[in-house]
Amino acid sequence: MEVTNLAVHFSQTLHALNGERHRSWIGLSLGSILLFLWMMWFFMGRITHLAYSESVEVTLEAQPVWRMKEGRVTPYRQYQLDAVISKEHIEDVHEGQPAIITLSGATTLPLKPIKSYVTQVDSTQGTVSATFEVDTLLGNSIDIGFAVEVDSQSPASYLFHLTQ
Structure with missing residues (x-):
């Protein structure tokens, strides 16, 4: 059994x-x-390193540009942005580099950051210029942030440079 x-x-x-x-x-x-x-x-x-502006000045460019948005013709206003970048990062900024503009302070502003490109760099003054378009008229109470993409590398190379 x-x-x-x-x-x-x-x-x-x-x-x-x-x-x-x-x-x-x-x-x-x-x-x-x-x-x-x-x-x-x-x-x-990719890990992107950004250089943030210390101060920003925005001026309205020309008459609005009319574009189709959601089936309606909407005026887009072009703005010229001049920002001061720190001396340590200004050498890494060149014309044509991607820039990120953030607007905050009003409910009618776009929620996503606005993608732009650097149009002019003055390394002696430490200033960077860019243009951007929005469908709202910007007022004085709006906070504007500006950052330039100065470097982009893989996590492996980032870790390698940290250990050096």
Whole structure:
């Protein structure tokens, strides 16, 4: 009687081991995929370094430009922005570099940052110029932030430079 009881326990053990083997392959596959995706991000992802303005001056350019927005013709106003960038970052700023403009202080302003490009750099004065368009007239109570993309590198190179 004990021999048949051992055979039942042995077959249940084999069945349990086969189930574990199947689960371990699923876990190993998921872990490999996650490791591969993380390594892709680590070596190919980008970390952007921004130089923020110390002060900003905005002037209204010309008459509005009329564009279609949501099926309606809307006036867009062009603004000239002059910003002061710190001396340590001004050498890294060149014409044509991406710039980010943020507007805050009124409910009618765009919620997303406005993408722009640097149009002029004066390294002796430490000033950077850019133009941007919005469909609202900017008032005096609006806070304007300006940042220039000065560097972009992968997380791997960023970590390598940190350890040097």
